[in-house]
Amino acid sequence: MDVQTPQLHFEPGEREPELIHFRAKSRDWASCLFTGLTGLATWLILGMLGVILVNILVNGWTGLSWRFIISNSDQDMFDVNKAGVLPMIVGTAARVILMTLFVIPVGVTTAIYLTEYARTTSLLTRIIRGAVNNLAGVPSIVFGLFGLGFFILFVGGLMDRSVLGGGPEPRWGKPAILWASLTLAVMTLPVVIVATEESLKAIPQGLREASLALGATKLQTILQIVLPQAMPGIMTGGILSVSRAAGEVAPILFTGAAYYMASYPKALTDQFMDLGYHVFILSTQSPNIEQTRPILYATVVVLLLLTFALNFVAILIRTRMRKQMRALH
Amino acid sequence: MGGSLPFSASAGNITAKGSDTMVILAQKWAELYMQKNPDNKIQVTGGGSGTGFAALQNKTTDLANASRPIKPKEVSACIKAFGKRPTEYKVALDGLSVYVNNESAIGELTLDQLDGIFTGKIRNWKEVGGGDAPITIYSRENSSGTYEFFKEHVLKGKDFAASAQTMPGTAAVLQAVAKDKNGIGYGGAAYGEGAKHLKVKKDETSPGVEPIADNIANQSYPIWRYLYIYVNPDLDKAEIGAYLKWIRSDEGQKVVEQVGYFPLPKNWRSGS
Amino acid sequence: MAESRQTSGRSHGWMGLRRGHQARPLEWLGEKAILGVSLSAILMVFLIFLFVARESLPVLLGLADSGVYHEPVSLEEMARMPRGELADYLDLSAAEMERMDEATLKLLMEVKAEEIAAAPEDKDARINTVSWPYLLLPHQWTGYDKPEFIWQPVSAIHKYNVVPLFIGSLKATLVALLFAVPLSLAAAIYVSQLAAPRTRELLKPAIEMLAGIPSVVLGFFALIVLATVLQNTFGYQSRLNALVAGIALGFAIIPVVFSIAEDALTSVPRSYTQAALALGASKWQAAWKVVLPAAIPGVFAAVVLGFGRAIGETMIVLMASGNASIVSWNILDSTRTITATIAAELAETVVGGHHYRMLFLLGTLLFAVTFASNLVADLIIHRLKARLEGKA
Numbered sequence: 005m006d007v008q009t010p011q012l013h014f015e016p017g018e019r020e021p022e023l024i025h026f027r028a029k030s031r032d033w034a035s036c037l038f039t040g041l042t043g044l045a046t047w048l049i050l051g052m053l054g055v056i057l058v059n060i061l062v063n064g065w066t067g068l069s070w071r072f073i074i075s076n077s078d079q080d081m082f083d084v085n086k087a088g089v090l091p092m093i094v095g096t097a098a099r100v101i102l103m104t105l106f107v108i109p110v111g112v113t114t115a116i117y118l119t120e121y122a123r124t125t126s127l128l129t130r131i132i133r134g135a136v137n138n139l140a141g142v143p144s145i146v147f148g149l150f151g152l153g154f155f156i157l158f159v160g161g162l163m164d165r166s167v168l169g170g171g172p173e174p175r176w177g178k179p180a181i182l183w184a185s186l187t188l189a190v191m192t193l194p195v196v197i198v199a200t201e202e203s204l205k206a207i208p209q210g211l212r213e214a215s216l217a218l219g220a221t222k223l224q225t226i227l228q229i230v231l232p233q234a235m236p237g238i239m240t241g242g243i244l245s246v247s248r249a250a251g252e253v254a255p256i257l258f259t260g261a262a263y264y265m266a267s268y269p270k271a272l273t274d275q276f277m278d279l280g281y282h283v284f285i286l287s288t289q290s291p292n293i294e295q296t297r298p299i300l301y302a303t304v305v306v307l308l309l310l311t312f313a314l315n316f317v318a319i320l321i322r323t324r325m326r327k328q329m330r331a332l333h
Numbered sequence: 334m335g336g337s338l339p340f341s342a343s344a345g346n347i348t349a350k351g352s353d354t355m356v357i358l359a360q361k362w363a364e365l366y367m368q369k370n371p372d373n374k375i376q377v378t379g380g381g382s383g384t385g386f387a388a389l390q391n392k393t394t395d396l397a398n399a400s401r402p403i404k405p406k407e408v409s410a411c412i413k414a415f416g417k418r419p420t421e422y423k424v425a426l427d428g429l430s431v432y433v434n435n436e437s438a439i440g441e442l443t444l445d446q447l448d449g450i451f452t453g454k455i456r457n458w459k460e461v462g463g464g465d466a467p468i469t470i471y472s473r474e475n476s477s478g479t480y481e482f483f484k485e486h487v488l489k490g491k492d493f494a495a496s497a498q499t500m501p502g503t504a505a506v507l508q509a510v511a512k513d514k515n516g517i518g519y520g521g522a523a524y525g526e527g528a529k530h531l532k533v534k535k536d537e538t539s540p541g542v543e544p545i546a547d548n549i550a551n552q553s554y555p556i557w558r559y560l561y562i563y564v565n566p567d568l569d570k571a572e573i574g575a576y577l578k579w580i581r582s583d584e585g586q587k588v589v590e591q592v593g594y595f596p597l598p599k600n601w602r603s604g605s
Numbered sequence: 606m607a608e609s610r611q612t613s614g615r616s617h618g619w620m621g622l623r624r625g626h627q628a629r630p631l632e633w634l635g636e637k638a639i640l641g642v643s644l645s646a647i648l649m650v651f652l653i654f655l656f657v658a659r660e661s662l663p664v665l666l667g668l669a670d671s672g673v674y675h676e677p678v679s680l681e682e683m684a685r686m687p688r689g690e691l692a693d694y695l696d697l698s699a700a701e702m703e704r705m706d707e708a709t710l711k712l713l714m715e716v717k718a719e720e721i722a723a724a725p726e727d728k729d730a731r732i733n734t735v736s737w738p739y740l741l742l743p744h745q746w747t748g749y750d751k752p753e754f755i756w757q758p759v760s761a762i763h764k765y766n767v768v769p770l771f772i773g774s775l776k777a778t779l780v781a782l783l784f785a786v787p788l789s790l791a792a793a794i795y796v797s798q799l800a801a802p803r804t805r806e807l808l809k810p811a812i813e814m815l816a817g818i819p820s821v822v823l824g825f826f827a828l829i830v831l832a833t834v835l836q837n838t839f840g841y842q843s844r845l846n847a848l849v850a851g852i853a854l855g856f857a858i859i860p861v862v863f864s865i866a867e868d869a870l871t872s873v874p875r876s877y878t879q880a881a882l883a884l885g886a887s888k889w890q891a892a893w894k895v896v897l898p899a900a901i902p903g904v905f906a907a908v909v910l911g912f913g914r915a916i917g918e919t920m921i922v923l924m925a926s927g928n929a930s931i932v933s934w935n936i937l938d939s940t941r942t943i944t945a946t947i948a949a950e951l952a953e954t955v956v957g958g959h960h961y962r963m964l965f966l967l968g969t970l971l972f973a974v975t976f977a978s979n980l981v982a983d984l985i986i987h988r989l990k991a992r993l994e995g996k997a
Contacts, residue, residue: 035890039799042791045792046795053811059830114642117643135650142650143944153965154656158656190649250819254820280821283825287828
């Protein structure tokens with residue numbers, strides 16, 4: 005958030021001419037105009053971002069209290085004085101942590117293959133990259149359908165029919181935190197792959213060659229030399245995927261989010277309450293929207309703080325990593 | 334059935350799923366009942382009446398809360414799943430109000446006029462005695478029991494006008510009408526502030542009836558419905574049976590009033 | 606570019622060195638496992654398509670029937686009916702039919718008779734509304750004055766015309782593109798070509814911060830704040846409409862369009878700009894007349910990806926578009942999009958029913974559209990990079 009606020013007060017007109025004078029040799033009016041316009045567009049985007057954030061923070065701050073964060077909605081989730089978001093925070097945290105357990109091993113392994121093993125020109129590599137890019141562009145609601153069709157009905161159905169099932173009532177073939185996490189893991193796979201790849205590429209080739217020259221095998225080199233060096237990048241990927249997944253609602257609509265639950269999820273097959281879904285419920289289904297506005301805004305602030313803090317940390321790590329990389333090459 | 338299996342729904346664990354209209358009511362029932370019977374654990378989720386029936390078929394819930402009666406299709410799905418018709422319990426009454434903006438000149442409408450407005454035949458307020466302004470219709474998502482009830486009873490099965498905006502909840506309808514001078518919408522009579530509740534006339538000659546508690550309880554207000562709970566008859570015993578009985582007792586019906594719905598007539602309640 | 610050339614060079618060096626250090630048997634297995642896991646992305650794309658399409662297959666192939674009228678069959682006739690026909694009549698699959706005992710079948714017959722008795726007398730009752738003509742062409746339904754495109758899945762006659770939803774999605778997406786593309790392209794030119802390096806370091810992550818706002822929060826903002834502000838400013842009739850949803854969608858795609866366009870512009874070799882400046886051009890002229898033309902395929906790819914993202918976005922349109930399924934190109938009318946329809950209706954449907962299958966069909970179409978736009982964008986970027994590399 006620190007990054008945006010100063011830009012709100014920035015006057016576009018002040019600096020543009022300076023830039024022109026400093027850079028350009030010819031001073032035709034078209035250059036001045038268009039540079040000004042493009043600059044204006046840039047600051048306009050940031051201004052609107054600022055307006056959104058300021059509106060949410062100003063309105064949300066009043067409703068936000070320690071009690072709101074650490075209490076649950078046992079009484080009434082629409083009661084301004086009693087409602088709390090702890091169950092939603094717990095639910096959201098549980099589903100993203102569970103997700104990282106699936107997505108990080110798979111994502112990192114794929115990135116290792118792409119940077120350390122694959123020939124950049126081979127058809128297979130190009131197909132894998134194409135698939136990763138495509139996965140990044142699949143609409144989130146389609147992931148929701150996929151989660152329902154594949155994880156719940158197919159995988160869950162199979163498990164119910166096997167020894168894991170619990171008799172006539174489906175145990176696995178219904179919405180659950182496990183399926184929501186798996187669906188999100190598929191969705192955020194590209195995030196982890198791209199971030200890890202970037203960090204693997206940043207590691208100087210000399211390190212690998214030195215390791216090999218000392219008689220290590222390739223896998224040893226990767227596991228003991230390359231991976232430890234790539235840790236910041238893997239962390240960035242993990243954090244970015246968590247931040248992306250934490251705010252997603254569409255993929256969990258049919259795969260595990262609950263409108264209301266009296267207890268916390270305790271098993272992989274339980275449903276959960278979720279911050280983002282709760283924002284949706286509060287803004288569309290509260291019995292009295294004016295009265296519940298403070299808790300709505302406060303819930304949005306909690307969700308935003310969570311995703312932005314994660315994003316911010318990831319960007320910090322990445323910027324530092326990029327600088328290191330530049331220094332090394 | 335699952336009794337011999339260690340991980341089937343354990344004793345005293347009851348799940349109820351369905352109508353969003355009934356979530357808060359069901360939750361209050363559950364809380365009060367759990368206070369009195371600490372061995373029982375009752376979990377309530379919403380999603381809509383259809384969701385509840387789907388879950389009943391899939392056996393992912395014990396009780397299906399519904400703000401409309403079950404449809405033959407859903408009955409046959411249940412029969413396919415567990416070989417029996419689900420048992421129906423009427424558990425409360427609910428009135429549906431028609432809301433207009435507070436500034437609107439309209440105070441009452443007949444059922445026919447409502448039919449005309451919501452199907453899109455009447456498009457201007459002046460056709461029903463208001464000012465010259467186009468009518469904006471606010472409706473609910475087709476997954477809601479309220480939507481189906483209104484369509485069934487006021488529109489007599491006809492389609493809503495395509496131009497009707499669909500809102501995800503009654504509150505959203507109310508808020509939209511509160512902000513729109515030319516808006517009209519519908520929703521639970523218990524929801525209230527922000528917009529005017531119209532009086533409704535059965536026909537041209539009958540008097541307009543206000544959607545207030547007494548008129549709904551004695552059924553003189555024409556747009557009302559039952560709220561239901563459906564259960565697999567195999568499960569309707571022990572803890573679940575006791576819970577259902579308690580809901581329909583005087584004590585359970587007191588909760589109905591607190592939440593803003595209307596209790597069952599005395600002779601329909603279960604003696605407890 | 607230099608970076609990717611280096612990558613390919615390095616990769617071969619890696620391969621060459623590998624020959625000297627044979628992997629041990631266990632490691633060989635490990636390396637195969639790595640290859641196996643890395644195929645998961647391909648597998649997932651394949652599974653997504655397979656399992657979303659699978660649920661919609663009966664509709665796609667015209668095998669589903671949503672007609673609501675059947676001749677009632679009495680219990681006496683039931684005994685004489687062939688099992689297959691009876692199964693059809695009762696909507697039972699062959700496997701389900703196997704499991705049914707006589708009592709359950711009787712019960713089903715009873716319910717079916719009730720259903721038929723309750724069905725309205727309607728000239729449209731025999732129509733299979735999930736067949737292609739009714740999905741795509743207008744039809745004059747009972748109670749309507751003229752042929753119309755109607756999406757009314759919960760109705761006595763289930764009407765599944767997808768045209769209003771496609772128009773709704775396209776309308777919201779177009780507004781989003783009109784709003785977001787000029788802004789993000791201008792910002793991309795400014796940030797990559799005109800801004801001082803230090804400002805640039807700050808601007809890029811700041812704009813990309815926009816991507817960190819969850820779409821449900823943008824939807825909330827559009828619903829609670831933006832809709833009111835816009836209506837008060839322009840004074841139009843319906844508060845929630847394609848304009849409000851489109852602008853909020855625009856916020857969601859600005860970071861996408863900006864990042865990719867900025868990448869494309871930055872990947873044009875510095876020497877192009879330097880040459881232009883040396884010839885006496887201003888910074889703006891160099892950016893507009895030299896760099897932008899060289900990067901134009903990348904800019905196009907950015908727009909294509911923005912389109913894919915906007916058409917697939919769910920929560921924003923669900924909350925801010927008003928969701929009325931009307932055929933109208935007026936952006937001030939409320940609209941219902943494909944994604945919002947899936948999100949709002951799926952939870953209610955019976956698994957395997959025609960409404961459920963129709964929503965999966967919408968999902969399949971959505972997947973196909975975004976798959977195509979991703980593929981196009983991917984190919985364009987790939988070519989552009991190759992070309993710029995070759996020239997550099």
